[in-house]
Amino acid sequence: MASIRVQTADFDVSAELAALGAGRQDIGGYGIFVGTVRGNAHGHAISAMTLEHYPAMTERAMARIAAEAERRWDLLGCTLIHRVGVLLPGENIVLVLAASAHRQAALDAAAFLIDWLKTAAPFWKKERFASGEDNWVDAREADDAAAARWGALTAS
Amino acid sequence: MASIRVQTADFDVSAELAALGAGRQDIGGYGIFVGTVRGNAHGHAISAMTLEHYPAMTERAMARIAAEAERRWDLLGCTLIHRVGVLLPGENIVLVLAASAHRQAALDAAAFLIDWLKTAAPFWKKERFASGEDNWVDAREADDAAAARWGALTAS
Amino acid sequence: MRILYFAWLRERIGTGEEEVAVPAEVNTVGTLVAWMRGRGPAYHAAFAVGNTVRCAVNQEFADPDAVVRDGDEVAFFPPVTGG
């Protein structure tokens, strides 16, 4: 049921909401997270962010995360879009959209989905600083902790 | 800093995101909730939902809720839009949008904002059933509990 | 004193707004509610003891012991159900 996409193009949140909700009257709320490129890291200006991924594995990993969310909450739809390629500060990186009859399920599922996307889907970010230097972003322990609070993924 | 509106017209989530993020490079994520009219209540089909409010009090109450969110989390922007008037099943009712450098703050603030909007802003919903009967929606204890988990509002 | 009614209170009382002159001993939300009950069958039904009625004084939520004064705007309504 989940709609999962990896793309270089930008996404439009309203269009994704409309696509998910088209013709439906059972949805009471949408929990949404949009991640964007920040213009600095560790106090240094960033000129671009490059997103790399492992194509053969990515959609499978994202589908597993979505399936786990659908197992844990009564979702009526779920959209995951992750951009790859060169992105500029202010641009969108990722969209997580979870629809449910009830707001708490929608919000909890959205939080779960982004926490797990950050720790269990094969994407890597490289920052280009204004100085011209490149840096592969380090994984954050805080992200692992955020994902771990949901317990292990059980989907197979 | 918060943008607060009560309106009969629909809202466009992408446009609100663009307005909040215009020219900024400090935002890392947006936590969003969109509430919509469900087509049934207690197993009965609904033909319309009418939203009434207390105009002189509404924006003040919403501003207080937004100020409290801005006090609790490092927000870089916040948009609250609540529709009033006659709404049909599937239509948008409410938009909550919280922007932050960090996703957890954005998501937590969005959850806080919708929980408190439901319990501390003077809106009332009347359902019109397909049978023609009208019913003022009862407040839900679950909503009070959801708001209470954040503790008391301290903004004055 | 300006009194406003919302949602089913407005419908039951038959108006959304009225000006009232209250006796001197009506000086809190609680005493105002008790006084309202005596104004006729519609008021009696709307403010019946079993009903959950909330109040705002000058656009701020107010408890039964909150003070009301001449010139205040006092609103009565059911628990809110927005969002």
Place this chain on the structure above:
Amino acid sequence: MRILYFAWLRERIGTGEEEVAVPAEVNTVGTLVAWMRGRGPAYHAAFAVGNTVRCAVNQEFADPDAVVRDGDEVAFFPPVTGG
């Protein structure tokens, strides 16, 4: 065996993908990593003991004791940083 590298591993090794024939005793992720270290300075640096390198076998995350076989697709990469 098809080996893939991502992010800084790809850059350090200088290729994103190669076919390798491994000796019979290389039959787990852990023994494959140890064997990789002996393939030259770039591999030695990429798979240095202090580096945190993750692995997927046939597009599934895999621990050091996971089995690898001829014909598998084995990917090495740093901890993921998407989202």
